[in-house]
Amino acid sequence: MSAGASLKRRLGATPGDQRPLRVTSPVPVDVWEQVLASAPNALPSQTPTWLRCVCTVTGYEDVSRLYETVDGRRLVLPLVRRPRLGSLLAADFGLPVGWGPGGLVCEGGELRPEDVRMVIADLAQRHVLSTLVRPDPAAAATWEAVVPTSVLRERRMTQTVFLDGGFDEVWRKRFRSDTRNRVRRAERAGVVVECDDTGRLVPVFHQLYGESVDRWARRDGLPLPLARRLAARREPHRKVQTVAAMLGSRCRTYVAYHEGRPVSAIVVLLGTRTAMYWRGAMLEKLAGPVYANYLLHKTAIADAIEAGCTAYNMGDSARVSSLELFKSRFGAVSQDYACYRMERVPITPLVERARGGVRRILALRSRE
Structure with a gap:
């Protein structure tokens, strides 16, 4: 059984879950703007203009997804992909490293557990190599309560000053x-x-x-x-x-x-x-x-x-670091959250081992 099929089986269907009536990709800009207009707490990195910045600088293509539910709500998931790889080799990012959080933007501004469950199930059934979602840290509790434990997590901590x-x-x-x-x-x-x-x-x-x-x-x-x-x-x-x-x-x-x-x-x-x-x-x-x-x-x-x-997000910090201390001096409140990675084959452990080897080689060379 593939990792994607296993994830779909783990999610299952529970009473009250919503299934998308329609999924559109990429998201039409005018529809995205309409969703944002009813979600004033959305981050600057959750806008269509920001996604255009990402694509312009990185060369990625827009594969954002619009979910329309049976009860008439609309949700937007920012996603980008490196082009010309084909879907079986594609890695989707929401968003890439250095571009801030993505995650779901919900019409009306309220993220529900069934929204997350619906989107995770949709992402799991696509034929792509991997998908990384970095949610808005303010919605961390909703994501963490729903995303299956089988999904890889990258633990992070952000800090925000409430204004x-x-x-x-x-x-x-x-x-x-x-x-x-x-x-x-x-x-x-x-x-x-x-x-x-x-x-x-x-x-x-x-x-x-x-x-x-x-x-x-x-x-x-x-x-x-x-x-x-x-x-x-x-x-x-x-x-x-x-x-x-x-x-x-x-x-x-x-x-x-x-x-x-x-x-x-x-x-x-x-x-x-x-x-x-x-x-x-x-x-x-x-x-x-x-x-x-x-x-x-x-x-x-x-x-x-x-x-x-009403909020000034100061970005991610490592726990017990000088950066965390600096931000806390402004009254920044810490918020733990996670990035979620869904993979059809387990490539992340291999990449992490390779990176660890490179770091060890560089450390040895720096001592010569």
Whole structure:
């Protein structure tokens, strides 16, 4: 029995489950926008514009799926696929690494367990090599309660600052006292933050990102040429440029300057009610002593509140890490969630073993 058939058998049919009346792929843009209009808590990474960014930069094709249920509801699942491989070799992503969460966008905004069960059953019966779904972390409990234990899981943790009550409330009750002090120290040190939503500051971000890649390589013991090649593949210059051009005012680049020099930058995406901190880079030796990153995020959070957002998603972090601690200083709440991978053949364990071997070889070479 194939893995897909086994999964379908495990899901089974239970009373009250919905079956899709119709499945359409790719999702018509106008229908997707209609679903989004009734789901204001959708993430910026769950929009058709975002999927176009992914396809433009990566060369993937849009294989998003629209589910229409018998009770008249519509659900959208963002998915992309590398073209020209054929369905039997195809790997679908919702969404690829570096592009944020995908998951289901539901008409009316309410995700039900039967919605997840219906979609997992649909994905399991398709003749593709693998499918990866990375849901909105806010819906983690609904997904985890329904997805069978036989489905591979990649455990993650994200952090979100909730913005209800306005900036004064967030500043006084969610920012830690040492965070407020660091923001003030940044201002006294003369740190200045500039915000742009036209793409003008994207080259400044890339300049700082290149410096960050070199710093990460030295920290991890990777040869600089290799680290730079990997970064160029993972984060090509056209990536942020394309997002800034296609999202317009919904993509904001913040740059912190000290003594006239850019020392740190972040890229923030705006949804209807959720802002997402998407990318960051800095000159650590210059930005750290003047607490530039604290002033950057304080400014972005204040702007998100002014734009009507009720949450500021700061992205994934490793547990008990300096990044987790930094985000918690702004009052970010941790949320565990999982990515789900359905495979017709067990390729993930093989890939993980191969990656582990490469990492061990690089570690040995770095000690020579």
